[in-house]
Amino acid sequence: TDVTILTPYISSIPTNEMAQSFKAEGEKRGWTVTIIDTRNDFGQLASRMEDTVNAKANAIVLISTDPAQVGDQVDMAAKAGIPVISLDGSKRDNVAVNVTSNNFELGTQLSEALFKAMGGKGNIVKFFHSAHPGVHQRELGLDATLKNYPDIKVIADHFVKVPGPVDDGRVAMENILRQHGDKIDGVWAAFDDPGIGAELATESEKPDSKLIIMGIDGNAQAVDMIKSCTHYKATFRQDFPKMAELGAEELDKILKGGKADKDEMYVPAVMITPETLGAKCS
Amino acid sequence: MLLSIRGLEKRFSGARALAGADLEVEAGSVHGLLGENGAGKSTLIKALSGLVRPDAGTIRLDGTPVTIDGVAEAEALGFRFIHQELSLVPHFTAVENAFVGRRYPRRGPFIDRRAMAQAIAEVARDIAPDLPLDVPAARLTTGQKQLVEIIRALTGAPARLVVMDEPTASLSDGEARRLHQAVRRLSARGVAVIFISHRLDEVMALCDRFTVLRNGATAGSGAISEIDRPGLVRLMSGREELAAAPRAVPAQSPAVLTVSGLPFGPGEEQVSFAIRSGEILGLYGLVGAGRSSLMKIVWGARGHDEGEIRLDGRRLRPGSIGGRIAAGGAYVPEDRRHEGLITSRSIAENLAIADLPAVRLQPGLPLTGLGALKRRAQAIQAALAVKMGSPFDRPLTLSGGNQQKLLFGRWFGRPIRLLILDEPTRGVDVGAKAEIHALARSFAEAGAAVLMTTSDMDELLALSSRVLVLAGGRITADLDGAVLTPARIIDAAFQHASRKDPAA
Amino acid sequence: MTGFVRRFGTLAALLVLIAAFSLVSPGAFGSAGNLINITQQMTLLAIVAIGATVVMAVGEFDLSTAAIVSFGGILAVTLFKLGVPPPLACLAVLLAAAAFGALSGFVVARFEVLSFIATLSVGTIIGGVTFWLCQGATLFGDIPAGFRDIGRGTLFGLPTLTWWLIATALAAWLLLDKLEIGRRLYAIGGNREAARLAGVRIVPNTMFAFTVSAVLSALVGILLTARIGSANPTGGGGYLLSAYAAVFLGMTAFREGESNVPGTLVGAAIIAVIGNGLTILGVSTFLQDIITGSIILAAVLVRRVGRQGG
Amino acid sequence: MTGFVRRFGTLAALLVLIAAFSLVSPGAFGSAGNLINITQQMTLLAIVAIGATVVMAVGEFDLSTAAIVSFGGILAVTLFKLGVPPPLACLAVLLAAAAFGALSGFVVARFEVLSFIATLSVGTIIGGVTFWLCQGATLFGDIPAGFRDIGRGTLFGLPTLTWWLIATALAAWLLLDKLEIGRRLYAIGGNREAARLAGVRIVPNTMFAFTVSAVLSALVGILLTARIGSANPTGGGGYLLSAYAAVFLGMTAFREGESNVPGTLVGAAIIAVIGNGLTILGVSTFLQDIITGSIILAAVLVRRVGRQGG
Numbered sequence A: 001t002d003v004t005i006l007t008p009y010i011s012s013i014p015t016n017e018m019a020q021s022f023k024a025e026g027e028k029r030g031w032t033v034t035i036i037d038t039r040n041d042f043g044q045l046a047s048r049m050e051d052t053v054n055a056k057a058n059a060i061v062l063i064s065t066d067p068a069q070v071g072d073q074v075d076m077a078a079k080a081g082i083p084v085i086s087l088d089g090s091k092r093d094n095v096a097v098n099v100t101s102n103n104f105e106l107g108t109q110l111s112e113a114l115f116k117a118m119g120g121k122g123n124i125v126k127f128f129h130s131a132h133p134g135v136h137q138r139e140l141g142l143d144a145t146l147k148n149y150p151d152i153k154v155i156a157d158h159f160v161k162v163p164g165p166v167d168d169g170r171v172a173m174e175n176i177l178r179q180h181g182d183k184i185d186g187v188w189a190a191f192d193d194p195g196i197g198a199e200l201a202t203e204s205e206k207p208d209s210k211l212i213i214m215g216i217d218g219n220a221q222a223v224d225m226i227k228s229c230t231h232y233k234a235t236f237r238q239d240f241p242k243m244a245e246l247g248a249e250e251l252d253k254i255l256k257g258g259k260a261d262k263d264e265m266y267v268p269a270v271m272i273t274p275e276t277l278g279a280k281c282s
Numbered sequence B: 001m002l003l004s005i006r007g008l009e010k011r012f013s014g015a016r017a018l019a020g021a022d023l024e025v026e027a028g029s030v031h032g033l034l035g036e037n038g039a040g041k042s043t044l045i046k047a048l049s050g051l052v053r054p055d056a057g058t059i060r061l062d063g064t065p066v067t068i069d070g071v072a073e074a075e076a077l078g079f080r081f082i083h084q085e086l087s088l089v090p091h092f093t094a095v096e097n098a099f100v101g102r103r104y105p106r107r108g109p110f111i112d113r114r115a116m117a118q119a120i121a122e123v124a125r126d127i128a129p130d131l132p133l134d135v136p137a138a139r140l141t142t143g144q145k146q147l148v149e150i151i152r153a154l155t156g157a158p159a160r161l162v163v164m165d166e167p168t169a170s171l172s173d174g175e176a177r178r179l180h181q182a183v184r185r186l187s188a189r190g191v192a193v194i195f196i197s198h199r200l201d202e203v204m205a206l207c208d209r210f211t212v213l214r215n216g217a218t219a220g221s222g223a224i225s226e227i228d229r230p231g232l233v234r235l236m237s238g239r240e241e242l243a244a245a246p247r248a249v250p251a252q253s254p255a256v257l258t259v260s261g262l263p264f265g266p267g268e269e270q271v272s273f274a275i276r277s278g279e280i281l282g283l284y285g286l287v288g289a290g291r292s293s294l295m296k297i298v299w300g301a302r303g304h305d306e307g308e309i310r311l312d313g314r315r316l317r318p319g320s321i322g323g324r325i326a327a328g329g330a331y332v333p334e335d336r337r338h339e340g341l342i343t344s345r346s347i348a349e350n351l352a353i354a355d356l357p358a359v360r361l362q363p364g365l366p367l368t369g370l371g372a373l374k375r376r377a378q379a380i381q382a383a384l385a386v387k388m389g390s391p392f393d394r395p396l397t398l399s400g401g402n403q404q405k406l407l408f409g410r411w412f413g414r415p416i417r418l419l420i421l422d423e424p425t426r427g428v429d430v431g432a433k434a435e436i437h438a439l440a441r442s443f444a445e446a447g448a449a450v451l452m453t454t455s456d457m458d459e460l461l462a463l464s465s466r467v468l469v470l471a472g473g474r475i476t477a478d479l480d481g482a483v484l485t486p487a488r489i490i491d492a493a494f495q496h497a498s499r500k501d502p503a504a
Numbered sequence C, D: 001m002t003g004f005v006r007r008f009g010t011l012a013a014l015l016v017l018i019a020a021f022s023l024v025s026p027g028a029f030g031s032a033g034n035l036i037n038i039t040q041q042m043t044l045l046a047i048v049a050i051g052a053t054v055v056m057a058v059g060e061f062d063l064s065t066a067a068i069v070s071f072g073g074i075l076a077v078t079l080f081k082l083g084v085p086p087p088l089a090c091l092a093v094l095l096a097a098a099a100f101g102a103l104s105g106f107v108v109a110r111f112e113v114l115s116f117i118a119t120l121s122v123g124t125i126i127g128g129v130t131f132w133l134c135q136g137a138t139l140f141g142d143i144p145a146g147f148r149d150i151g152r153g154t155l156f157g158l159p160t161l162t163w164w165l166i167a168t169a170l171a172a173w174l175l176l177d178k179l180e181i182g183r184r185l186y187a188i189g190g191n192r193e194a195a196r197l198a199g200v201r202i203v204p205n206t207m208f209a210f211t212v213s214a215v216l217s218a219l220v221g222i223l224l225t226a227r228i229g230s231a232n233p234t235g236g237g238g239y240l241l242s243a244y245a246a247v248f249l250g251m252t253a254f255r256e257g258e259s260n261v262p263g264t265l266v267g268a269a270i271i272a273v274i275g276n277g278l279t280i281l282g283v284s285t286f287l288q289d290i291i292t293g294s295i296i297l298a299a300v301l302v303r304r305v306g307r308q309g310g
């Protein structure tokens, strides 16, 4: 059984983790899993999907892509009788199931946690990357939450450049610290990489600052920082292995002639803090 | 009076290129424009073509003052130019090059390549019947490129004035004669020609009037019939021409360079020859005969599979230039702009590049010293009378002849055993030519073997103790002593025409 | 033999590639349907590359192409959202791109700024404008179905995109090879000084070349949006290097050292065939990169080695 | 005046920028601490750009730099994970990079393949190797703290990274401007055929230039990993165009049309100062791009316009 994973974002940590977990799940079931990445290029993603359909793969897994962006190709796969499932995407006709954690929800959870930790007031710095539809949803979650917290102000924001998000975040944070210094109470990172950069900057420029950093993804380096009692206080870990496992289970059913249970399944995110890691930070 | 230029002045960041130059040209005349290297001839021409904007002075055409702001305007006035530096588009063929900037023949909206080829073939028939018209310019020899430039200037709408800046500098006698005929035909049609050349005999034979520039100002003008060669030289330089020293006949000295069994030419026939110590061997041939190719193989710029080349008895590795230099070789290439000068580096560095250890700060360290660079440049400047400003200027700020001297100067300061000169005095004025000849002779007298190519028959006869003639990639004559006459040389050079290689 | 390799080495490499993939996978790769599909897949890259070919004809680079592709898509969808009818919106996009192209060309030709730095700056500015237009977000929705049809489906049996490629390639080939202006562009690219000495006007001709490149890039932005139904502010990023790779591959095909339209098509086809074939064979991305790089290197080397021998 | 603008236009642009930002934001931008920090922020870009300067001295491009930066980081961490001690691991990384550089140089010089396509291919291969090494994942953990110190903290009052920049710049300046080999490299870049006929050996010298560039890129990969504590397989992607922008900006500083180390430093500093200053002023990222592009264009134009007047 040939299963092809298609994604434009393989070098991003969550995507990679999902892809690798799914590959492992698939191989457990005896599938041959191939990973195809198109380096942020959606035109090419469409082409590679056409090729996969032409090569008569048995199933296609889209990761971190809105299936609407390759809608025609999804329909083409349906016509060829090839099932398509999506991880960390959204639901659509001809997509058997989308297994995801709700990005808008993640954004809201992150914002709530951060604002609570700040005592409901203060200034935050926002690191965002709206070019990625999923990450953009988290930003919308922030905007919605901000309405409930009139005392929280975004005093600086930065569009994170990829590739190289950690260093880009670091350089931006160094400069923002120069300008705003102790006025910064929190850092809202739409994903962990710029948060890590912000922590590195704070550690070298203003180690005594009281600011709090929180992000999303459960990136290993971020988890390590949380454990080491740095300014990094929390990350929301989407359960990628779980998503991959669920996706594989559903696909298995479909390949055996069955149907997916639901067209969208949510895997709740887990909040990782010093406490959950058993670290004692005073 | 067709063209009348008065009091033209031009400065280049301090240096005066033109300082009140006058020039009058009548319709239907062939006007020789003469002067030493750096006298300002090319600058005057560039003012006419709108490439250089004069600081002062007037240009009148048919008595009315004109300002020329660009090439297109100059062409619209009926001027055509052959500039001194070859400027062709390398991947265009002769046909395509001839039409750059011109009106193309069309068929509907599309260019008509067949009509283009026909138009050029017509002009080429008179000027250069052997020139391959469908080969990219990059693969033509220097002489062939020059022919393309000439064809270009003679194509298209009828001109009123054709300006030729050293058109014969790399043509040999055969081609030059065809050009002379073309020039005469032009003048018979009432077209004026300004003809710049350092070959004074050619000027005496072809032109009917002359103007001499000296240090940017007109030093004299008149009818050619009223002046002789020494008179022209005196006007140009204020000095007498050095009498060409008689050919040195080498004693029975040992062979320094031996070339044996070298496959060469379209038929891969074998070429062998030797040059003895103190001998100057001249290579002669028509444009494209293969002289430069042969010299490049000897220099190691191209490899060879069979045969061998020995210098002082030691075998030289094919294709190794470094080996030649280490063994005392030196080479002056033909095309100074593309093969000689590194135009983005200073004059001093151009002079040092072949022998960087000579300008070290400390003999043991591979560090270059600016002082040493400068001293070397100044020594060479003095030895060769190079007209230049600072040693750290760019070479392109020098006049053509002075640029040529730099290539020569590059090899100064080391013992020379083999000197390869490909057109060593291309574009060099009579005074400097004599100096360069003296130099070549002094190298020979010091025991070096000199292998030289020149298209200038006078130079060939003045310098060489022996002449090899190449035609179609073969050596067709080896002449010395009493049989070394222009007639024999030309005869041998045209030999290939009768037995043209069908495979070529 | 070496003469053949020298002249047609890259074309030969393409044919060898197609033959090899067809042999290994006759059903999936070698099917007519797939081969036709490759022409569709190479279209966007090839059109950008054709624009690059025109700019390289005048001896310059245009590094703003990728930015203009993204800009084209984003501006089109932005205009749709404002209710501008698609034909008008597309016209506006092409005109805006033309203005940027003319600006690059003017700076390069008039002030002799190196095209690398000039177009990089202009590209950065365009990137900023693009991000500002969409606030960095991918734009979905409000894309009329009629508009989407210019980038998908088939027409007279061939994919619609393929027709765009045919039309663009034909036009560019006529421009560069058959019209007088093409000769002028190549003359400038071959020897700017010689062209100037011959009276070719450098500024307007260079501006023209950059304008063509910008318009074609914007066209690709529009077609990409039609093909995938959304516009991403960095969506064009992948085209820059591959487009120039196609042009450079093409420069070794057919002619010596001159960018040319047929060569560029061969270059783009090589890149498309490798991507398509390796995916069909199920080669993972990591290995695909290694193989792609090696094949391109080999394709260029084969010809060069042929030359050394000849 | 115009003479001054002509020669030092880009340097003047840098000083004007610094003065302007200092005026607007004396406390944050103009503080000694921030100015020192800028030297640290520009280090990685500047070192890649210095490598590019050396390659451009021989008149070539190296498009594999970005791939080598990523490769350097990933290979280093991979070796750490295998327990190789840091100094040995770094040496191995630099040697591997040197081999890739020598390969590019050889292909370019020996077979006269255009450097654009040769290094793009080699870069693609390196990218594949990098992805294969890490399976596309960001590598974290097993990075010795001692190793991390080469890319963070301060030494004798200056950031450690700044010392790397000083050392590299000094070495490269000596190499290109003082050592004999530098004159050879520039001679090749200025006129390859003339240099060859004057006895300069093209193949080894070109290989040397590409090797230097590759080694410096790998060094940046190592330093980046030390600085951020992890390695990403596309982490170097951002350096390619900015590095060349720095070199090209620098070519208009100090000298006419030749890449040179002091100029490249000025170019990198301009890019770093703009980024730093605009972020401190709180300019949004989108507007930053527009302003950055415009400033770079202005910096180049100022000098060119000065030239037209002169």
Ligand SMILES: Nc1ncnc2c1ncn2[C@@H]1O[C@H](COP(=O)(O)OP(=O)(O)OP(=O)(O)O)[C@@H](O)[C@H]1O
Residues within 6 Å of the ligand: B012, B013, B015, B016, B017, B018, B035, B036, B037, B038, B039, B040, B041, B042, B043, B044, B084, B396, B397, B398, B399, B400, B401, B402, B427, B429
């Ligand atoms: N672009 C330039 N910048 C600076 N100086 C220049 C420039 N062009 C010419 N010159 C100077 O102007 C003077 C006249 O040069 P020009 O080329 O007109 O001489 P020429 O008479 O044609 O000499 P030749 O016989 O060697 O060709 C020379 O001293 C030269 O150095």
Ligand SMILES: Nc1ncnc2c1ncn2[C@@H]1O[C@H](COP(=O)(O)OP(=O)(O)OP(=O)(O)O)[C@@H](O)[C@H]1O
Residues within 6 Å of the ligand: B138, B139, B140, B141, B142, B143, B144, B170, B285, B286, B287, B288, B289, B290, B291, B292, B293, B294, B334, B455
């Ligand atoms: N780079 C090249 N590639 C292909 N053919 C060439 C190349 N250079 C020269 N040729 C051809 O080789 C032949 C010999 O050229 P060569 O340069 O040796 O002639 P030459 O006798 O020096 O002529 P000239 O007097 O014009 O300098 C010519 O027919 C020329 O067309």
Ligand SMILES: [Mg+2]
Residues within 6 Å of the ligand: B041, B042, B043, B084, B165, B399, B400
């Ligand atoms: Mg002259």
Ligand SMILES: [Mg+2]
Residues within 6 Å of the ligand: B141, B142, B143, B291, B292, B293, B334, B422
């Ligand atoms: Mg010759």
